[in-house]
Amino acid sequence: MAADPTLINWSLLALDPPGWGGVLLAGLVNSIKIAVGGYALGLALGTGGAFGKLYGGPVLKDLLEVYTTLVRAIPELVLILLLYYAGTDLLNQLMTALGHGPVDISGLAAGIFVIGVVQGAYSTEVLRGAIKAVPAGQIEAARAFGMSPTQIMRRVTLPAMLPHAIPGLSNLWLIATKDTALLAVVGFSELTLVTRQAAGTTKAYLLFFCAAGALYLGITLISNLVIRIVESRARRGMAAPA
Amino acid sequence: MISEESTIGAMALTDLPDRQGFFKPHRIALMAVAAALVFCVVWFMRWDWIPEYGGRLAHGVGVTLLMLFGTCILGFLFALPIGLVQVTGPWPLKMLAKGFCTVIRGTPLLLQLWLLYYGIGSLFPQFPAIRQSFLWPYLREAWPYGVAALTISFAAYEGEVMRGAFAGVPRGELEAARAYGMSRWKVFRRIWLPRAVHRALPTLNGETVLQLKSTPLVATITVIDVYAVISKVRQMTFLTYEPLLLLALIYLCLTAILVVAFRYLENKIPTRGA
Numbered sequence: 001m002a003a004d005p006t007l008i009n010w011s012l013l014a015l016d017p018p019g020w021g022g023v024l025l026a027g028l029v030n031s032i033k034i035a036v037g038g039y040a041l042g043l044a045l046g047t048g049g050a051f052g053k054l055y056g057g058p059v060l061k062d063l064l065e066v067y068t069t070l071v072r073a074i075p076e077l078v079l080i081l082l083l084y085y086a087g088t089d090l091l092n093q094l095m096t097a098l099g100h101g102p103v104d105i106s107g108l109a110a111g112i113f114v115i116g117v118v119q120g121a122y123s124t125e126v127l128r129g130a131i132k133a134v135p136a137g138q139i140e141a142a143r144a145f146g147m148s149p150t151q152i153m154r155r156v157t158l159p160a161m162l163p164h165a166i167p168g169l170s171n172l173w174l175i176a177t178k179d180t181a182l183l184a185v186v187g188f189s190e191l192t193l194v195t196r197q198a199a200g201t202t203k204a205y206l207l208f209f210c211a212a213g214a215l216y217l218g219i220t221l222i223s224n225l226v227i228r229i230v231e232s233r234a235r236r237g238m239a240a241p242a
Numbered sequence: 243m244i245s246e247e248s249t250i251g252a253m254a255l256t257d258l259p260d261r262q263g264f265f266k267p268h269r270i271a272l273m274a275v276a277a278a279l280v281f282c283v284v285w286f287m288r289w290d291w292i293p294e295y296g297g298r299l300a301h302g303v304g305v306t307l308l309m310l311f312g313t314c315i316l317g318f319l320f321a322l323p324i325g326l327v328q329v330t331g332p333w334p335l336k337m338l339a340k341g342f343c344t345v346i347r348g349t350p351l352l353l354q355l356w357l358l359y360y361g362i363g364s365l366f367p368q369f370p371a372i373r374q375s376f377l378w379p380y381l382r383e384a385w386p387y388g389v390a391a392l393t394i395s396f397a398a399y400e401g402e403v404m405r406g407a408f409a410g411v412p413r414g415e416l417e418a419a420r421a422y423g424m425s426r427w428k429v430f431r432r433i434w435l436p437r438a439v440h441r442a443l444p445t446l447n448g449e450t451v452l453q454l455k456s457t458p459l460v461a462t463i464t465v466i467d468v469y470a471v472i473s474k475v476r477q478m479t480f481l482t483y484e485p486l487l488l489l490a491l492i493y494l495c496l497t498a499i500l501v502v503a504f505r506y507l508e509n510k511i512p513t514r515g516a
Binding site for chain 2: 058059062063065069070072073074075076077078079081082085086089122123125126129168171172174175178179180181182184185192195196199200203205206209210212213216217219220221
C-alpha cells in the first residue's frame, strides 16, 4: 500500500488507533445522539407551539409567531452560535445567582438545546399545517360528545393529524441529522469535525470526507426505509394519494 | 426521497404579516415591550465598532448577495435538465439524476463544501496541466469552491422540485400541442417548460430563502462574506453578542427584502382565478 502514495490508503480507516475509523464512528454516534435529542426536543416544542399558535391567546400567538419568524429568517449557523453562547452564558449566570459555582455545560447538552430550538420552530409550522388539515367537523363532533380539550387533543386531533404531519416531520428528521454538522463550527466533535481533524492530520482529505459522506448518506437511506414503513402504517385505511 | 415541498414553508420565511388588522390593543403593548428591549440593547451594549467596520460589512453583504443570486441562477439552470431527465429521460440518465439528488440531499452542505475545498482543491496542484491552465488563478481562491458547492446543492434540491413540476403538467396540454403539429422541441419550449416553471414558482421563493440561509457556510472556507466579517469583528473586539445580533438583524432584513421582492414578482405573473 505504501508503494504508491497516490493510491487510496484504506488502512487509515481501520478501527484501531493508527487508523481513524473508530474516531469517525464515535463522531457518528455523537451526531446521532444530538440529532435524536434535538429532534425530540423540537417535537415537544413544536407540539406546544402548534397548539399555542392555533388555540392560544393573542399574546401567546404573537410571541410564537415572532419565534417561528426569526428562526425561519436567520441562518441556522448564526442561530446556533447565538444560542450556544447565550444559552451557556445564561445558565452560568443563573447558577451563580443561585449560589452555585459556574457549571461546565457538556457540548452534547448544548448541541441538543440549539438543534432543538431550531427544530422546534420548524415543527411548529409543520404540525400547525397538519392540525389545520383535520376536518373541523371531527373536532366539533368530539366537543359535542363532551370531551375536554386535552381529551380532544389526545383522542382526535393528534391521531387524525398524524398522516398529514409525517412527510414534513420525516423531512425535519433528515434535516436534523444534517444540521448536526453545523455544530462543527462551535467546536463540538461530531462527525464532520472529527472528519476534518482526521483529514488534516493524515492529509487524506478525499478519503475521509467521502467516508463521512457515506456515513451521513447511510443515515439518510436507513431513515428513508423506516419512514416509508411508518408512513404506510399511518396511512392505512386512507385512500391512496392521487 | 420525501418531497421537499412539504417543509420548505416550515423552514423558510415566505410570507410577511399583512398590514390590515395589524394594530390590535395587545400588539401595542407587545410593541412597547419590544421597543424597551431594543432600547436596552442599543443603550447598554457596545456598538461603537460599527463605523470602523461599516465599509467591510457592506462589502460582505455584497459578497453574500452575489453568492446567493449567482448560485441560485446557476443552480436553477442545472435543475431544469436534472428534473427533466427524471421524468422523460432514458434510464441511465434517470438513474444518474436520481442518484445525484439522493447523494447531495443526503449529506450535509458543510461536508460537501469541505470535500470540494480541502479534498478536490488539494488534488489540483498535483497536476501541472491545471497549474499552467488559465483556470489556475481562480482555482487557487476559495470562492469558486463555495459557488460550486452552493450551486450543486441548489440544483439538487430544486431539481427535485422541477421533477415534480414537469411531471405535474397535465398530459392533455402536451397532447393538444402535439395535435397542433408542434415538434417535440417546440412543445417543450412553448408549453412544457413554461408550465413547469410556473408550477415551481411558489417553491422558488422558499428555496431562495433557504439558499440565503446556507450562504454563511462559505465563510468556513475563507470566503469573506458578511458572516466572515462579523467573525473578524468578534475576534478583534472580544465582543460575544453584539456582532452576532447585528448579523441576525442583517439576515432578517435580507430575508424580508427577498420575500417582498418575490411577492411583487408573483403578483406580476397571472394565475387562473386570481
